[in-house]
Amino acid sequence: MIHHRRLEGVVVKGNEEIKTDHLILAAGQSAEDTYGRLHKLGVQLEPKPFAIGFRVEHPQELIDAIQYGKWRGHPDLPPADYFLTARLPQMNRSVYTFCMCPGGSVIGCSSEERTIVTNGMSRYRRGSPYANSAVVVAVQCEDFDDTAPHPLCGLVFRRQWEEKAFVLGGENYFAPAQGLVDFMKDSEGTAVNRTSFAPGVKPAMLREALPLFAVEALRQGITEFDRKMRGFITEEATLIGVETRTSSPVRILRGPDSQSVNVSGLYPCGEGAGYAGGIISSALDGIKAAEKIAP
Numbered sequence: 001m002i003h004h005r006r007l008e009g010v011v012v013k014g015n016e017e018i019k020t021d022h023l024i025l026a027a028g029q030s031a032e033d034t035y036g037r038l039h040k041l042g043v044q045l046e047p048k049p050f051a052i053g054f055r056v057e058h059p060q061e062l063i064d065a066i067q068y069g070k071w072r073g074h075p076d077l078p079p080a081d082y083f084l085t086a087r088l089p090q091m092n093r094s095v096y097t098f099c100m101c102p103g104g105s106v107i108g109c110s111s112e113e114r115t116i117v118t119n120g121m122s123r124y125r126r127g128s129p130y131a132n133s134a135v136v137v138a139v140q141c142e143d144f145d146d147t148a149p150h151p152l153c154g155l156v157f158r159r160q161w162e163e164k165a166f167v168l169g170g171e172n173y174f175a176p177a178q179g180l181v182d183f184m185k186d187s188e189g190t191a192v193n194r195t196s197f198a199p200g201v202k203p204a205m206l207r208e209a210l211p212l213f214a215v216e217a218l219r220q221g222i223t224e225f226d227r228k229m230r231g232f233i234t235e236e237a238t239l240i241g242v243e244t245r246t247s248s249p250v251r252i253l254r255g256p257d258s259q260s261v262n263v264s265g266l267y268p269c270g271e272g273a274g275y276a277g278g279i280i281s282s283a284l285d286g287i288k289a290a291e292k293i294a295p
């Protein structure tokens with residue numbers, strides 16, 4: 001509830017009203033409904049750059065062999081990881097790996113029906129035979145809307161590709177997947193390697209799962225990765241799509257006092273508000289907001 005640019009309370013589940021003049025709003029980046037509601041209420045929002053791409057999965061043994069060479073399999077060595085970046089000045093883009101999960105799994109993280117969103121995780125022992133990582137390209141606001149950008153245009157852009165992945169995956173929550181070599185050559189493979197993704201994957205032409213500029217940038221970036229980490233491009237690697245939740249595509253504008261620039265008493269924070277990415281920075285952002293309210 002907002003009155004004369006001041007927060008006066010919140011309505012919970014449409015029926016319970018709580019009067020308050022301070023609200024820390026940390027709804028995460030999947031709360032599309034909340035961002036739509038804030039926009040309707042006139043809270044100032046703006047689109048922000050983020051990154052999109054796929055998950056790439058290799059056998060962990062192969063990553064160990066590339067990274068450790070003759071020491072691979074040594075009992076004192078953990079499952080190997082990597083972090084790769086490629087700058088593409090001609091395209092004015094960068095491609096990078098993100099959230100690499102040694103001995104982990106690619107997991108489905110859809111927050112809306114009829115969408116596919118991938119992410120990755122490792123369990124404590126990092127004992128799975130697979131290594132996966134996001135491989136993503138940075139996207140700018142001009143990529144979603146080259147006219148006067150609507151504050152929620154990044155969310156619309158993101159949703160479009162998540163829905164496309166659902167269709168390419170067969171509309172049953174299987175993820176679309178393609179051998180990395182086939183993706184690089186743009187050739188249609190009929191089968192893909194076994195993957196860790198549950199419930200399963202469906203072979204697809206992943207060039208259809210992202211905008212063309214992203215596909216071209218990923219191909220160039222992955223070529224560069226293979227120069228830095230020989231053997232990265234291999235028949236044993238699989239791409240699974242789509243990775244779209246690297247960070248929030250929208251920001252709730254706030255001032256140095258951590259309050260919304262046009263609604264006092266509203267403290268947007270964490271990843272969904274566009275000021276953090278990842279567990280620690282989101283948690284710290286929340287602590288800072290609390291300190292502003294009760295120093």
Ligand SMILES: Cc1cc2nc3c(=O)[nH]c(=O)nc-3n(C[C@H](O)[C@H](O)[C@H](O)COP(=O)(O)OP(=O)(O)OC[C@H]3O[C@@H](n4cnc5c(N)ncnc54)[C@H](O)[C@@H]3O)c2cc1C
Nearest residue numbers: 026027028029031109119120270271272277278279280282
């Ligand atoms: C599979 C996976 C693996 C990850 N691994 C890592 C990692 O290894 N390291 C790392 O740093 N980050 C990781 N992340 C990212 C990390 O989880 C987020 O960056 C972080 O959780 C963001 O914190 P947050 O508090 O801003 O939002 P969130 O953790 O998303 O919390 C938002 C909360 O608000 C709730 N909410 C939303 N709308 C409403 C509403 N209307 N009413 C009531 N409640 C609502 C949501 O249910 C949620 O509980 C991972 C993410 C995923 C999905």
